Amino acid sequence: MSKTEADFILSTQHLSKGFKGFTAVDDVNLNVSRGDIHALIGPNGAGKTTVFNLLTKFLPPSSGKILFNNQDITSLDPAAIARLGVIRSFQISAVFPNLSVLENVRVALQRKEKNSLHFWTSERVLNKLNDKAIELLASVGLESFAYSKTTDLSYGRKRALEIATTLALEPELMLLDEPTQGMGHEDIDLVADLIKKVSQNRTILMVEHNLHVVSKLADKITVLQRGAILTEGDYATVSANPQVREAYMGTETVDQEVSA
Amino acid sequence: MRSRLAILVLLGLALAAPLVIYPVFLAKVLCFALFACAFNLLLGFAGLLSFGHAVFLGTGGYITGWLMINSGLTPEIAIIAGTVAGGLLGAVFGKLAVKREGIYFAMVTLALAQLVFFLYLQAPFTGGEDGLQGVPRGKAFGLIDLADNQTMYYFVLAIFLAGFWLIHRTVHSPFGQIMKAIRENESRATSLGYDVNQYKWIAFIISAALSALAGSTKTLVFELASLTDVHWHMSGEVILMTLVGGVGTIIGPLVGAGVVVSMQNYLSGGELGNYLHIIMGAVFVVCVLSFRSGIVGQFNKFRRNNF
Numbered sequence: 001m002s003k004t005e006a007d008f009i010l011s012t013q014h015l016s017k018g019f020k021g022f023t024a025v026d027d028v029n030l031n032v033s034r035g036d037i038h039a040l041i042g043p044n045g046a047g048k049t050t051v052f053n054l055l056t057k058f059l060p061p062s063s064g065k066i067l068f069n070n071q072d073i074t075s076l077d078p079a080a081i082a083r084l085g086v087i088r089s090f091q092i093s094a095v096f097p098n099l100s101v102l103e104n105v106r107v108a109l110q111r112k113e114k115n116s117l118h119f120w121t122s123e124r125v126l127n128k129l130n131d132k133a134i135e136l137l138a139s140v141g142l143e144s145f146a147y148s149k150t151t152d153l154s155y156g157r158k159r160a161l162e163i164a165t166t167l168a169l170e171p172e173l174m175l176l177d178e179p180t181q182g183m184g185h186e187d188i189d190l191v192a193d194l195i196k197k198v199s200q201n202r203t204i205l206m207v208e209h210n211l212h213v214v215s216k217l218a219d220k221i222t223v224l225q226r227g228a229i230l231t232e233g234d235y236a237t238v239s240a241n242p243q244v245r246e247a248y249m250g251t252e253t254v255d256q257e258v259s260a
Numbered sequence: 261m262r263s264r265l266a267i268l269v270l271l272g273l274a275l276a277a278p279l280v281i282y283p284v285f286l287a288k289v290l291c292f293a294l295f296a297c298a299f300n301l302l303l304g305f306a307g308l309l310s311f312g313h314a315v316f317l318g319t320g321g322y323i324t325g326w327l328m329i330n331s332g333l334t335p336e337i338a339i340i341a342g343t344v345a346g347g348l349l350g351a352v353f354g355k356l357a358v359k360r361e362g363i364y365f366a367m368v369t370l371a372l373a374q375l376v377f378f379l380y381l382q383a384p385f386t387g388g389e390d391g392l393q394g395v396p397r398g399k400a401f402g403l404i405d406l407a408d409n410q411t412m413y414y415f416v417l418a419i420f421l422a423g424f425w426l427i428h429r430t431v432h433s434p435f436g437q438i439m440k441a442i443r444e445n446e447s448r449a450t451s452l453g454y455d456v457n458q459y460k461w462i463a464f465i466i467s468a469a470l471s472a473l474a475g476s477t478k479t480l481v482f483e484l485a486s487l488t489d490v491h492w493h494m495s496g497e498v499i500l501m502t503l504v505g506g507v508g509t510i511i512g513p514l515v516g517a518g519v520v521v522s523m524q525n526y527l528s529g530g531e532l533g534n535y536l537h538i539i540m541g542a543v544f545v546v547c548v549l550s551f552r553s554g555i556v557g558q559f560n561k562f563r564r565n566n567f
């Protein structure tokens with residue numbers, strides 16, 4: 001895929017969001033290049049998740065525009081944005097706990113079948129999606145859990161399942177909200193490798209706290225502070241920026257995290 | 261194979277029951293069971309707690325009753341008309357209610373149902389406080405005279421089975437799969453590209469129409485349509501039946517309706533009649549506090565753990 005400077009899959013223009021006098025997101029012009037893994041970092045309360053909620057319209061912006069593939073999507077509702085190929089994950093793992101692991105993936109596959117409003121046909125028509133679902137589960141190493149109840153999975157596996165479900169929709173753009181939050185070391189590496197693997201042929205925008213993961217994965221980093229963009233660039237540029245060191249991480253933390 | 265056998269046994273029992281038990285009582289149980297199953301479709305499988313479902317039961321009853329008295333239509337047409345009326349009312353109320361979530365959804369449904377209650381209290385065609393009395397049962401398809409209680413029971417059984425089958429099919433359909441996903445995690449369902457309100461709305465309409473079907477049938481059984489069926493007490497009662505039987509299980513509401521209706525019939529005739537509401541309230545409290553999954557839910561758990 002040819003990548004030019006202007007080939008932005010997603011951009012925002014003067015995106016702002018205020019909550020009763022408090023400005024959570026302040027004039028953000030974010031440009032995500034096609035094919036990148038783009039990380040959004042910043043201290044707690046910097047507005048990262050709010051930006052995510054604005055991009056997917058789970059919150060309406062106060063002002064500004066959102067463009068996806070140069071199409072203005074500012075006025076669309078969340079489900080319509082998802083149908084365009086922008087699929088998000090959530091900070092807490094977003095699975096359907098009382099459905100089986102297989103059914104979780106099938107719920108996503110089912111959308112393109114266009115039979116989801118059919119309440120008069122048997123669910124057996126969905127069985128033809130099982131092979132595809134198993135294949136997707138295999139790609140995240142969950143095929144042996146296909147018939148388990150989802151609530152019984154470990155936290156790391158739930159996140160892997162979430163990624164498999166998202167992949168089922170073949171999204172052009174994946175938005176991952178803190179995919180490694182609350183995980184142990186082994187799980188973090190597992191999920192980081194998985195993200196790297198699925199980033200082929202698609203664009204990923206992720207909010208991430210773990211700088212080790214960011215340094216390993218991200219092509220570009222945007223640092224948010226108090227709702228506004230502080231700086232942008234690759235990991236070396238961003239971590240060398242004195243403002244970032246001071247405002248976000250504290251000088252020592254950066255060195256520790258980099259060496260870790 | 262075993263579940264198929266169980267269904268056959270239950271069906272056999274249902275067919276033989278009126279030989280032993282008073283058929284009008286059995287028909288009443290089936291009407292309430294259908295009502296509770298329809299309600300459970302919404303609460304148990306779509307995760308929506310409606311506090312105004314009596315309005316659909318009552319509307320079905322009034323429409324069918326009025327048509328039977330005034331139009332000379334056959335009972336199955338009058339029942340279909342009542343069901344359609346309930347479905348249409350459900351489409352309007354559902355459209356308004358699904359815009360809200362949780363307790364607000366419950367409040368919207370309650371408010372709308374109360375509105376209609378007072379309308380029915382004043383409107384001439386409902387007979388106000390008196391209700392519609394002496395509704396003729398008529399001849400089904402113009403052939404089968406329903407005046408005989410036993411015949412009436414089998415007619416109700418057929419309607420119940422059709423309604424129950426539709427609920428079962430809805431739960432186990434591609435639509436049902438999405439409905440359950442929405443119950444489990446609504447924002448995730450949205451983020452996968454599903455318009456969740458559309459799914460909730462359709463579930464609401466199906467539930468409302470089947471509640472009206474129950475009401476229409478009940479009117480024929482008792483030859484009476486009254487304000488009791490539209491009162492908010494009735495909306496509470498169906499919640500009680502569903503919870504006692506087991507919310508989110510297919511068969512639970514049927515068991516719950518059986519238990520509640522039996523208790524009402526047994527107690528109101530005896531010396532404990534004055535304490536009926538206290539006893540029902542106590543049952544409700546015990547149920548919510550100690551076995552939240554209801555009789556059937558608890559039984560399923562017991563079976564899983566021991567066999």
